[in-house]
Amino acid sequence: MRRLDSRSADFQSQLAALLAFETSQDPDVDARVAAILDDVKARGDTAVVEYTQRFDGVAAQTMAGLELTQAELKAAFERLPDVQRDALVAAAERVRKYHEHQKMASWQYTDEDGTVLGQQVTALDRVGIYVPGGKASYPSSVLMNAIPAHVAGVAEIIMVVPTPRGERNDLVLAAAFVAGVSRAFCIGGAQAVGALAFGTQTVPAVDKITGPGNAYVAAAKRRVFGIVGIDMVAGPSEILVICDGTTDPDWIAMDLFSQAEHDEIAQAILLCPDENFIGQVAASIEKLLPSMPRQEIIRASLTDRGALITVKDLHEACKIANYIAPEHLELSIATPEVYLPELHHAGAIFIGKFTSESLGDYCAGPNHVLPTARTARFASPLGVYDFQKRTSIIQVSEAGSQKLGRIASTLAHGEGLTAHARSAEYRLKD
């Protein structure tokens, strides 16, 4: 695993090279996605079924054959072993409780002229949530996408999840049942994004599509952005651990593994001022790696994109963390309260040695759909606010229109927009 030192003369360029990653703008992928989207728009169900047969190897001949009924979702939930069912319900409950705090409310105020100004908050009518299948199936993604929409008051939640070779995952179906999904289709890829964006004979057109997917899904979301809303273009998962050297090195190694096991291109980085501890973590990595079922993925990820970085002190670690703006940031130190105020850019911060990132992935409460690839500089975790929107409310009183009309008229004439000016002037009494 790569070892870097912040005191190297070329550290900044090494770091930039480590982080460099172009998301989903491969021209080949983009061209194939564009063709699929056009086809889905033109041929609807027929096109989606054909692509699903071809890419996912499913036998269904119609879209109806790819829809999951509420009874099927419920049956999957009831079929689960008790321990899984209880875990799912407990996780859903905590996620729901946290997200209730995110609900936005409408507000308004009246100014001195009796003019009312405000903001009306409403839920989206219908949303689509994309749940990855393929390499790994993620019931937790169902909870993390559907529950915020449900809390926001979205009337219809349409789930899509690819089922390669027709294999349906009971935990995914059960999660859809627990989270309040309205309809679910066993489709994925660009064809599923197209079906949700344009609508087909069977799949209703939605107002927004959320949830992570592979490069095809990301490219398709980018293309339909504007026709529908999207949450973000997700890149590979990342974890940045800041450790003071007081946490068990095995714990830190496993925390790094927990992102690396997602994908060969996932990124796991450790920042630590203690060179000796970094050596211990490196030893733990070698010791523990052979015991991991996904050791090949983990090794590829750590070798190609991982790094153990020696820093001057924890303040410098915070500065580097702000530059990296990681999806997941573990602050595995004894005095987090000293350093937390220095951290500005991260999707989620996991504080203290008992907060492994994986607790947040499943059940702590906050969302696990988080901004990747340095986008935490400007983006936020998926939340209830992604399923609500605001409308400005302006009710100008007759008195207010006299004062505002003069200001608007002056500025409109200054912009050469006579109709704007005159429509304000019409409301003036003299």
Add this chain to the structure above:
Amino acid sequence: MRRLDSRSADFQSQLAALLAFETSQDPDVDARVAAILDDVKARGDTAVVEYTQRFDGVAAQTMAGLELTQAELKAAFERLPDVQRDALVAAAERVRKYHEHQKMASWQYTDEDGTVLGQQVTALDRVGIYVPGGKASYPSSVLMNAIPAHVAGVAEIIMVVPTPRGERNDLVLAAAFVAGVSRAFCIGGAQAVGALAFGTQTVPAVDKITGPGNAYVAAAKRRVFGIVGIDMVAGPSEILVICDGTTDPDWIAMDLFSQAEHDEIAQAILLCPDENFIGQVAASIEKLLPSMPRQEIIRASLTDRGALITVKDLHEACKIANYIAPEHLELSIATPEVYLPELHHAGAIFIGKFTSESLGDYCAGPNHVLPTARTARFASPLGVYDFQKRTSIIQVSEAGSQKLGRIASTLAHGEGLTAHARSAEYRLKD
């Protein structure tokens, strides 16, 4: 101007045809934009200066020659006629006051196990605001983009504004001074978007780019989305007026003009249950049009994309309005309180006959950068919240890690993610 009637058998398809508008995905525009962005990324200042010379016809030889100093902004403000300066300051003050209501605050709570969960809100570090020049220069856009960023606490606000043939607009420069812009460059188009997204030797890279522009700007914003944040891909401006027939028809005609004068492809639509009143508005349009300086633009817009629509009643008008999800919605009726609750999708609602849309454009307080092309189904006006972002905070107590660790372990094993499970299990005591 087109006359439609909601009772026609094919009304829904007529309406869909009227609204159909593909935003900024012209493949030619997109290819040219891609080439410009690549060039700006590779050659920085040199490329931006060359494109600016070529497209804007400016003489500057260096990027420094295209930067506006704070002294120049201040001088422009001081040069303004008193009435314009006062109007600008009054508008800025009202916009600032309204936007103060939008500031998000951090929050957290502690659960029964002592686990702390919350959301930390921080401002973006540096943003770019795009201010259109060209056909019309918009000082109000400077206020509407820069003030929310300033209220959010963004440390650096970088403005770009094209100055065709080197013509600088004092009102635009003065607005930048009033709104708290940090640096300003006389550049526009895709090259300006590229400079802000990638940074050049002179223009610092920003974290997000906001503000409307033409098709090239829109295509460039779509392409850099992910490297930086963007607000939205703006389409042509729109107004939908719902009138009960009690407002002066001249006022309604002028309100329709006030969007139509922006652009030949702007859209102005009236919904009214009173056929006779619609005839009066049509007469007002013909009477007033010859007196408008921008009558050719207005006529093209009204003819090609406008419509006067007879509806069954005002309840039906609200339903149609929700389908259209207009950027600007005027509710020019005597009893707006009855119908407001029925309206769910609009960028801004202008209530009562004294609230001309133009008052909102300049000085009522709310933002005039609004979702267009039916995106109000899922998008919101530009606001302070666009310049803040959230980070999830998770600090699991030792007691909490015992409970959460078991749930996470169960679900992680269910997803086949052993490292996730084991990193939670390491924190368990037994």
